[in-house]
Amino acid sequence: MISPFSGILDIQTSMNSNLATDASDRHLLGLKALQTDQLHVLLRRAQAFAAGATSPAALAGVAVCTLFFEPSTRTRLSFQLAAQRLGAHILNFDASTSSATKGETDLDTFRTIQAMGVRGFVVRHKVDGAVAALTAAAQPGVAVVNAGDGRSEHPTQGLLDMLTLRQAKGEDFSTLRVVIVGDVKHSRVARSDLHALRALGCGEIRVCGPASLLPDDGTLAGCTVTDDFDAALEGVDAAMMLRLQRERMVEGLVESLDDYHRDYGLTAERLRRAAPEAIVMHPGPMNRGVEITDEVADGPQSRILQQVSNGVAVRMAVLEAVLGAS
């Protein structure tokens, strides 16, 4: 296959825009800078993996390290499975535990593991742009995949969401109506989804949530924005629900879980406003009874577990693209 990453270094414009772009680098830092063609190449390869294709020697002997400065067992596990299926050696480094690095800078931690001969890094960090900043220290032949940075991007989640949409609705997104619901302001998932939906030509993107949880920085340009969930659901082909972090209450951005559920919880009754074949998505882990009811989460329109399955397929496609022979 033709690699979708030749010459691509996607740098968040909000930081580090002075990073040199090197044609030999292959990283996946975000979906913002990916071209539509590159997205299609990745999604087609992911679809092949989802359909059962294997490539057990693609990364034979290659060491891949999950380097998480913010803990996430689910995402780590998904990348780990993807890497194992491509024949890679997988190492886990949980840099979020204090003893791991003894006051060392994150950059020194990255450089140190790189010096050990690790060729692939799957990095999560709570600070926006931190993954790109580390990537600036990557040597030729070393690839970095962003597994979530701050509120900026979570590109493999965006890709798996697109794969899920595509499986349900076909490759042509031009007539699709999609609504993203909830705490978009703090969500890297939503930002990656927005970049991808735009690049794939989604017909209408609606964003719905309380004003306190919606960004006011241009993130939603071109979207239909509303705080009326019932209206936002009208006729949509897909509802992408976001997780409500409980700290939003501590911060005073949400009154209570009950209020949130009343206004923005997806119930079976509400879902009837959507198109008959509409699908429901959620990046997990779910707060059942808050942003989504059991009936919807476990119902026939839910694609939530399929998203998880697609996550492994997408990560196989990404790791193969950035680390495989090009």
Add this chain to the structure above:
Amino acid sequence: MISPFSGILDIQTSMNSNLATDASDRHLLGLKALQTDQLHVLLRRAQAFAAGATSPAALAGVAVCTLFFEPSTRTRLSFQLAAQRLGAHILNFDASTSSATKGETDLDTFRTIQAMGVRGFVVRHKVDGAVAALTAAAQPGVAVVNAGDGRSEHPTQGLLDMLTLRQAKGEDFSTLRVVIVGDVKHSRVARSDLHALRALGCGEIRVCGPASLLPDDGTLAGCTVTDDFDAALEGVDAAMMLRLQRERMVEGLVESLDDYHRDYGLTAERLRRAAPEAIVMHPGPMNRGVEITDEVADGPQSRILQQVSNGVAVRMAVLEAVLGAS
């Protein structure tokens, strides 16, 4: 080999008795529902592994996840070694740490990892029957092995104990006299041992401990029960010592470690009451000086380290049986 699990779904009768039994499911939830023939098939295969048989490709490409809602490094390590020797990919998910699942239900955690394509689950949970409850969500082709649930069962420990007995005393248990000593009330090990000893036709099963640590719910039906340790040891072929959890003192069930040791600690002197070739067993980790002395633990009659070795062999047999080609 003929799989011992075709059509078997062992459900704890205390819960979830409405689980559907599906002939395509192969799980090991407990020893209670296993037939004597099935036990013998498993034990013979485990013995072959213990004697050096290998099967390095039995689970090639199969992903096995240790999913522990209660921490246990030893048991996890043993399963991990067993899975690796069968060629499986092994993943570890410590769901006992709070950040792992962010308030997600245990069932969602299980379903999520299953959706990633994991085919084998080794599950430990502190709640009785929780492993069986999760198993109800297993898809066709997915196998669950109970690595300990509450006080109910720890079937692979029961199997390794039987393998150890069999290696020392032969396949015919009909003339064996075995004593189980200690905190039977809170012990899933003891319950699995009791099920297996009965199924294998053990001649006499004695149970010994302070009344506060013995169950009064029918668990000991058919056993000779006593609080007199000296009497209980008389002429036995095997003494199966249980670990005394320190929380039993906090709960007021045991006066002190000293008192417990005086009444129920196995010393070399006491061991002389047993049959001359009697063996001593302990599931570990040991409280040396409490339920067992150094002299006995490290003495010629101890089979404690052999139990550990047998643990890997038994887990290879179980994983092969539930996950291998049938």
Add this chain to the structure above:
Amino acid sequence: MISPFSGILDIQTSMNSNLATDASDRHLLGLKALQTDQLHVLLRRAQAFAAGATSPAALAGVAVCTLFFEPSTRTRLSFQLAAQRLGAHILNFDASTSSATKGETDLDTFRTIQAMGVRGFVVRHKVDGAVAALTAAAQPGVAVVNAGDGRSEHPTQGLLDMLTLRQAKGEDFSTLRVVIVGDVKHSRVARSDLHALRALGCGEIRVCGPASLLPDDGTLAGCTVTDDFDAALEGVDAAMMLRLQRERMVEGLVESLDDYHRDYGLTAERLRRAAPEAIVMHPGPMNRGVEITDEVADGPQSRILQQVSNGVAVRMAVLEAVLGAS
């Protein structure tokens, strides 16, 4: 290759000197007892690995366990990568977390994992000599590598330091002038370096640090000792900087980080006192701005990341030597 360990059991003389030496044992407990020839054999093999040699089946099917009673993610990761590249199965056991062993003795933990069939142990312990004490319980065919014990030895760090020196300065150390700087008193790295530098015939070994951080027990026999860092740097071919543990301030052994940096921090200006081609080393993790400045750490004379790379090569050589077919 000829194994450098046939018949070698390096026992710290400070403890357990009554351990039997068995010709079938192959362990690496320290550099103190290694012969010069053995060091050269190991270093040459490590150099081959550093230069790209592979041996992907050397330890095929062999289980290697990192057994850390004191946490260290970096060293664990380095051994893990080394073991994987030799085809071993790698298991990690973090015995520093309390739940791991439930009050079991360290010796029982070691024996238990050994009974599971693990053949290689990489052990770290905070107590001097503890690794050697555990090694006394190793069965024939089982090998132990000390990954750091107390203040005694960290032999693979010593070896990787020697490999780094050798790459920069050649095999003949007889005209080399080396300075070790900092908290030598509490440093197992420094002790292993000292043993190796002597065995390899280093021309002059200088040791520099505040009196409160220098040992007075004979460790420095034959070294030029001073508390004047400027003088100590004069004309050296290599400066081996040590990490300053922050607890030294709590203990009152160091006034402040600022004072320490003023007196013993390696700056670019100070480094000019060394020989023009002098190299700078540090075992990591670094306290930038304390024992070393950014300019030096990231400068052209720094070999700090090369040390990390060499660590994997050295550990491959060691694991192959103690566990491979002899």
